[in-house]
Amino acid sequence: MSEQSETQSSSGNFHSSGPLLQIEQSIRSEIAAISPFVDKLMVFIKKCQCVPGNEIEVEISLREALANGVVHGNHEDPGKRVYVECRCVPNEEVSIVVRDEGAGFNSTELPDPTAAEQLQSMHGRGIYLMRTLMDEVHFERGGTAVHMRKNCAKTDHIGRRLL
DSSP, X not given: OOTTEEEEEEEEEEETTEEEEEEXXXXXXXXXXXXXXHHHHHHHHHXXXXXXXXXXXXXXHHHXXXXXXXXXXXXXXXTSEXXXXXXXXXXXXXXEEEEOSSOOOOGGGOOOXXXXXXXXXXXXXXXXXXXXXXXXXXXEGGGTEEEEEEEOOOBXXXXXXXX
16 A cells, blocks of 8 residues: 555455455554555545445544554554454445554543543544444454444435435
């Protein structure tokens, strides 16, 4: 993708409902590496047509997950990497795993950033955005890996989004 990212694998397989397109890459733990990486991964996601109409939700969530991995997980240590696995099923879903090399955290102990006493806080908003924008978000490996999934927007016969 760029000289700041390292391609580990890219493949096209078959999922029960059609082709599965997958890419695994990593970036150095530097804030400057996030935007170029996301921009290029979003081109892949858009070309795959896995969530047409929902790309902005995926992009915002991906940026937040990477920022958390770089800043909070790896403490911006350029010797550490943040790993991304992206799987696309065209016209069905995209799933993304972002994993850092940090110590992790307890995702159940985060305060609600919408609570009155937290409105001035700068922490917890990224995870809140991910949970709001994606259809599924959960943490594994002691909080060092976030799994996110977004389904394709279903529309009726005239193109209106169904709930």
